[in-house]
Amino acid sequence: MSQPSNWPLPAGSSRVVLPLELTEHLAQHPLSRHLYPLAYGHYLAARGHGVERHQHTDNLLIFCHRGRGHYRVESEFGSHSGSLTAGQLLLLPAGLAHAYRADSSSPWSIYWTHFRGTIAPSCMDILGLQPPHFVLTLQNWRSLLPSVTDLLNLQHQRWQRHRAVRAATLLQNLIAQLPDLASHAQHPQDFDLLALERFMQDNSHRHLDLADIADVAGLSRFHFAKKFKAITGTSPMRYFNELKIKLACQQLDSSTDSIRTIAQGLGFDDPYYFSRLFKKVMGIAPSSYRDSHQQHI
Template identity: 65%
Template structure:
C-alpha cells in the first residue's frame, strides 16, 4: 500500500484510512471484492500538498473542484484544473502537487478490487491520457457528501460496505457527466454558491435565491436541480450543516449558539436537520470526536503502509 502524505489537515478537510483488517474483509466479500476503498478524503485549499511515489500498489482517483495543481507519471504530465479528474493506475510511479498560487481543493480515493483495472477502460482513459474533464460534476455532490459523512461512524463492516457501494456509484456515473452542458442563461452557480456561503447566517428562502439568479421561482428550481442534481434548499442546508460541523469541531459554542449563528431560530429544527443530513445528532457528532476516530484508525494501520 502507498505511504501517506504528511500534509496537515485544516478545518474543513478530512481523511479516512480504513484499517487493514477491514479492507481484507472487503476484498473477500462478494458485494465489495470487485471494487472497494482503502482510503478517501477531501482536502480544501491544500497549499503545500505534494506527493511523490516510486512504487504504487493501488488505484488513485483525484478530482479537483477548485484551484489547480500538476501531476507527472512515467507516461504523462500536465496540470489538473477545476472540473478535472486524474486516475492513476496501480504500478504507475507518479508525483503531484497543489499550485502555490491557486492551491487545489480535491476529493480523492485510493481503491482496489478485481474490477479496479477495468475502470481505466470504462472511463476511456490511458496511461498517456489519465485525465477526464467533467462538465456536470456537481450532480455527484450529494453522493460524495454521503461518502464523506461515513467518517463520523466507527469503522464497522456495514459502514465500509456502504462506502464501497458509494465509491462504485461515483465511478459508474462519471461517463455521463463528461458531456457538454451549458449552464442556463442567467444561472451562475459559483456566484450563487458564494451567495449561499456569505449568507449562511440567514434563513434564506427559495424566492431570495431565485431573485439573486434573476429567474422565476419555478424556473430557478427546475434549472438548479437539472444542473446540480438536488434542490436549492437542500444544497443550501448541506452548506450550513457543513459549516456547523466545522464549528462543532473548532469551537466550544453551545449547539443553540451554533444554530443561531447559522440562521436557525429553532435549535430543535436545526438538530433534526443536522441528524437527517449527517445521520447523527450535533451533540453526538461533537462527543464522538472525529479526530479521535481518525487517530485510532491510524494506530490500527501503523504496522502497514497507508494512503494519501
C-alpha cells in the same frame, strides 16, 4: 497500500484510512470485492500538498473542484506531465510511478480516494482513458456531491463491516456515473447524434450500410465509426441493428403481424437472419419473446 500524504489537515479537510481488517473484509465481500476504498478524503485549499511515489500499489482518483494542481506520470509511453483544474479528474493506475502537487499560487481543493478491487485494473477502460491520457473533464459534476457527502460522512460513525461495505457501494456508484458526465467533454462531436438517431429511426425500414450513415454525418466511414464508438460505446451498425430490434419488440408486443412481416418491415429480407439477430440481442427467439409477453398481459 500506497500511503496517503501526511499533509497536515486544516479545518474543513478530512482524511480517512480504513483499517486493514476492514479492507481485507471488503476484498472478500461479494458486494465490495470488485471495487472498494482503502482511503479517501477532502483537502481544502491544500497549499503545500504534494506527493512523489516511485512505487504505486493501488489506484488513485483525484478530483479538483477548485484551484489548480500539477502531475507527472511515468508510463510505457514515457513521462507525461500536465495540470489539473476545477472540474477535472486524474486517475493514477496501480504500478505507475507518479508525482503531483498543489499549485503554489492557486492551490487545489480536491476529493480523492485510493482504491482496489477485481475491476480496478479496468478503470482506465471504464472511464475511456488510455496512456498517456489520465485526465477526465467532467460536466455537471455537482450532481455527484450528495454521494460524495454520504461517503465522507461515514467517517463520523464507528467503523463497522457493514459501513465499510456501504462506503464501497458509494464509491462504485460514483465511478459508474463518471463516463456519462465525461462523455461529451471528452469526445466533442463532429456530428449531431440526435439528428443521426432520427435518421436511423426514419429509415428503420431500409437496409443501410456504414457508408449511408457516415454520409449523413458528413464524415468518412473510418472517422465516423471511430467517433461514433467513442461517443456511444458501440459501432454504428450495431447501434442501428439494436434500434431495429427494439422496434421489433414493440411490434411483437402490440400487433399480430407474423415474424416474417415484421422482419421485412424493418429491412430484413431474410427472416432467419432477423431471428438470429433478435436472439443475439434479446437472448430469446422472436416467437418466444412474443409468447412470454402475451402470457403476462
